[in-house]
Amino acid sequence: MNTPTDPVATVVAAALAEDAPWGDVTSEALLPEGAVAHAELRAREPGVLAGTAAAVAAFGQAAALCGGALPRCEFAPDGTRFAAGDVLGRVSGTARAVLRAERVALNLLQHLSGIATLTARFITAVDGTGARVVDTRKTTPGLRVLERAAVRAGGGRNHRWSLSDAVLVKDNHLAVLLAEGVDVTTALRRVRERVPHTTSVEVEVDRLDQLEAVLAAEPDVVMLDNFSLEDLAEGVRRVRASSRALVEASGGVRLDTVAAIARTGVDLVSVGALTQNARTLDLGLDVEVAAPGAATTGVLR
Structure with a gap:
């Protein structure tokens, strides 16, 4: 899913250092240096695969730490839908490296x-x-690159990447402006003058009566935050009547409410639950230790 490689490598290196700061004392004391391991990633429940770039990096970095050759990794692509029992990947390499990264x-x-x-x-x-x-x-601090790639693997889209790459004026910004006695429309127009013309400007509102002043500044996106379904539909109608801005719904979106929210006519539905509330999927990595030179069999399915 076009995951940037350098940030992935950084995340994986930190995780390996956390898990084995002075090496894997068990494998180093127990396993012969030349032993080879074959590991099979198998699904124990249905789902959508993501994170294979991180897995490949983990096995590769562990091999380098153990002083062995790079392991052979074969995984289904991110975004693959699978059933319980499907084999999603195989890894072959030195046992010490495979078990260190497992x-x-x-x-x-x-x-x-x-x-x-x-x-x-x-x-x-x-x-x-x-x-x-x-x-x-x-997102989980430090894991944004990986978690947002996982969202794309599931068919979703990414919002602004960080505070640095788009303007998003939220309720707290507006509260400060009002406390300072600054006119909202004027302030938003000044934002346009201070950022490059390629920078998107989005403004969050939490009441219908805020829309007029915001729309007068011609934002690219209007976020309707924590609106009722009725007010969402009315907000969409007002934005469409006077602006070409996209309309985003946000705030407490759940799986059982997202369809009704989408049917109000909004262009975007932002969902914090995608990265905050997802439970870990049940996947197993079964390792078989074999003599050097042994080969894996079978195909991914």
Whole structure:
């Protein structure tokens, strides 16, 4: 899913250092240096796969730490839908390296596949409405690259990446302006003058009576936060009548409410639950230790 490789490598290196700061004392004391392990990633429940780039990085970095050759990794692509019992990947390499990376790789695969699986359920729920489901900045610190790639693997879209790459004026910003006696429309127009013309400007409102002043500043996106369904539909109508701005619904969106929200006519539905509430998926990595030179059999399905 076009996951940037350098941030992934950084996350994996930190995880491996946390899990084995002075090496894997069990494997180093117990296993012959030349022993080879073959590991098979198998699904124990249905879902959508994500996190394979991190898994490959974990096995590769562990091999380098153990002084062995790079392992052979074969995984189904991120975004693959699978059933319980499906084989999703195989890894062959030195046993010490495979076992050193096993928990880190599996933790990331389970967590990220959980996000992809939940995202896919939201996408199914809004099918036919024309609304796009997007994530938020409510990501695990340090894991944003991986979690947002998992959202894409599940069919979702990404919101702004960080505070640095788009303007999003939220309720707290507006509260400060009002406390300072600054006119909202004037302040938003000044934002346009201070950022490059390529920078998107989005403004959050939490009441219908705020829309007029915001729309007068011609934002690119209007976020309707924690609106009732009736007010969402009215907000969409008002924005469409006087603006070309996209309309985003946000706030407490759940799987059982997202379809009704999408049917109000909004363009975007932002869902913090995609990365905050996804449970880890049940995947197993079964390892078989064999003599050097042994080969794996079978195909991914």
